Amino acid sequence: xxxxxxxxxxxxxxxxxxxxxxxxxxxxxxxxxxxxxxxxxxxxxxxxxxxxxxxxxxxxxxxxxxxxxxxxxxxxxxxxxxxxxxxxxxxxxxxxxxxxxxxxxxxxxxxxxxxxxxxxxxxxxxxxxxxxxxxxxxxxxxxxxxxxxxxxxxxxxxxxxxxxxxxxxxxxxxxxxxxxxxxxxxxxxxxxxxxxxxxxxxxxxxxxxxxxxxxxxxxxxxxxxxxxxxxxxxxxxxxxxxxxxxxxxxxxxxxxxxxxxxxxxxxxxxxxxxxxxxxxxxxxxxxxxxxxxxxxxxxxxxxxxxxxxxxxxxxxxxxxxxxxxxxxxxxxxxxxxxxxxxxxxxxxxxxxxxxxxxxxxxxxxxxxxxxxxxxxxxxxxxxxxxxxxxxxxxxxxxxxxxxxxxxxxxxxxxxxxxxxxxxxxxxxxxxxxxxxxxxxxxxxxxxxxxxxxxxxxxxxxxxxxxxxxxxxxxxxxxxxxxxxxxxxxxxxxxxxxxxxxxxxxxxxxxxxxxx
Numbered sequence: 001x002x003x004x005x006x007x008x009x010x011x012x013x014x015x016x017x018x019x020x021x022x023x024x025x026x027x028x029x030x031x032x033x034x035x036x037x038x039x040x041x042x043x044x045x046x047x048x049x050x051x052x053x054x055x056x057x058x059x060x061x062x063x064x065x066x067x068x069x070x071x072x073x074x075x076x077x078x079x080x081x082x083x084x085x086x087x088x089x090x091x092x093x094x095x096x097x098x099x100x101x102x103x104x105x106x107x108x109x110x111x112x113x114x115x116x117x118x119x120x121x122x123x124x125x126x127x128x129x130x131x132x133x134x135x136x137x138x139x140x141x142x143x144x145x146x147x148x149x150x151x152x153x154x155x156x157x158x159x160x161x162x163x164x165x166x167x168x169x170x171x172x173x174x175x176x177x178x179x180x181x182x183x184x185x186x187x188x189x190x191x192x193x194x195x196x197x198x199x200x201x202x203x204x205x206x207x208x209x210x211x212x213x214x215x216x217x218x219x220x221x222x223x224x225x226x227x228x229x230x231x232x233x234x235x236x237x238x239x240x241x242x243x244x245x246x247x248x249x250x251x252x253x254x255x256x257x258x259x260x261x262x263x264x265x266x267x268x269x270x271x272x273x274x275x276x277x278x279x280x281x282x283x284x285x286x287x288x289x290x291x292x293x294x295x296x297x298x299x300x301x302x303x304x305x306x307x308x309x310x311x312x313x314x315x316x317x318x319x320x321x322x323x324x325x326x327x328x329x330x331x332x333x334x335x336x337x338x339x340x341x342x343x344x345x346x347x348x349x350x351x352x353x354x355x356x357x358x359x360x361x362x363x364x365x366x367x368x369x370x371x372x373x374x375x376x377x378x379x380x381x382x383x384x385x386x387x388x389x390x391x392x393x394x395x396x397x398x399x400x401x402x403x404x405x406x407x408x409x410x411x412x413x414x415x416x417x418x419x420x421x422x423x424x425x426x427x428x429x430x431x432x433x434x435x436x437x438x439x440x441x442x443x444x445x446x447x448x449x450x451x452x453x454x455x456x457x458x459x460x461x462x463x464x465x466x467x468x469x470x471x472x473x474x475x476x477x478x479x480x481x482x483x484x485x486x487x488x489x490x491x492x493x494x495x496x497x498x499x500x501x502x503x504x505x506x507x508x509x510x511x512x513x514x515x
Contacts, residue, residue: 036082036212037216039074043071044071046058046092049120050148053148055371056120059123062094066094068093068123070090073091073216075212077196077200078200079200087144087149087197088150089141089144089209090148091139092123092139093137093138094123095137096133096134102134104223105136105218106218107139107502108210108214108223109140109225109230110226110229111227111228112227112228113228113378114233119140119148122139134503136223141213143201143381143385144197144206145384146377146381151381152190152193152377152381153377154186154190154193154377155189164325164363165313165320165321165323165325166178167179167323167324168419169324169325169416187425187427187428190380190384194380195428198384198388201385202432203232203233203436206385207240210222211240211241211244221247222244224237226251227487228484230250231252232254234248234250235250235465235469245440245444245446247445249502251449252486253450256468257435259390264406264417264420264421265405267456269410271335271410272409272413273455274455275335276299278335282341282345290348301348301352305351306324313356320360326356327356327360327363328412330361330363331359331362332455333365337482338481338489343358383423383427388432389436390424390432391434392424393425393431395425399421402418402421438465438468440473443473445472445473447477447498447501447508448465448474449485449486450462450477451484451485451486455484462476476510480513481514493514
């Protein structure tokens, strides 16, 4: 089953490392909302990330010695009953490096998913935002249902190992029944282990949490940097609280006009485009491409590998084998960034020789598998948030009817992403809408950055977001590049435009193109 976009920076760190505390509970207090607005955060040095956040050591200080600090903010578990029980949300920050009289406020990041831990991701790549830290405290958080913010729990680690190796592209009735059974078992485990929080992890809930966070941090306006799913979260926030938007940037933009079927089909086309670009790049270099002499041969060999793996997996990371599903997942992961392409080439070379280790490690990275065999809760949270947001409940008959469209869009990823639409079929909580509402009349300008080579959030979504935000709100900036997102690509044109807006309030000219 496919896993939607993961934060680019976190994924890159995980792949590089591989190839080269208990969860918080819903509180029982009945503090009134006015008390929550006035709460004081108790900032302390950050502990090591919990397994649910990705594990690893405690974050190291930034260059210059600034320490990362962590705190817990209380929010209503149910925003429809703000005087009821509360939920604890995990926050992280690095204080601004510049003079106090130049400080603008806190810049809140969401790196995507849904399901990615901001408490882990921001410290891992905080040095990349050094210029922004001259005038902002850098802040991120584990959204409700993620990591230490009452992270959704579904299956255990051993069950997840099996889940991620299942045949997620069934070829006959028996395989289809098995896939449906596996998905039902996963969803039932989510309900059994996390029933109290499942109705309260929608994007609208997280957006309301951010407005409470803005107030608790002491800011009159929300200053925001959203990446991937973080753009959808930011759009929903702008819709709910347009007058509270300060300066905001959306990078790697979700198309807010699409329903789940349209989104999956668009992503299928996006990953196929990225694979085409990888194949063209590999075969256009002066040195021979190790995995094919032409783009067509590169992709034909990949398709044959996946077909062969469907019949007979190969050794992966012992004792696990590389299945067709794991290999497809690993290939998809490698297309999130051009920096991953050498790993894809090496992984394919090894797989053609019967060794699936690198492709499996890439798949593990996307699925949130830690070095010690535990899993973060990115998959559980991803499903929980998506199913709380989306009303669609696709059936086997729906998928079969749409398979020709998906296969036409991508012979490599079509079946994989089409069958992934069954994820919410047996979900315990009804979805909120068919697509998010992001219209934000009266909001301050929001810079919307689209990448023409983005596999996970195709470029067309940026224009749709600009149109949906409304006249005078969305300002489109185009990056003609590869990979998911633009700012973290290192492109100086993109970074200068974004930095100038966030630091100085200078809105880039609409339609600016960076190459």
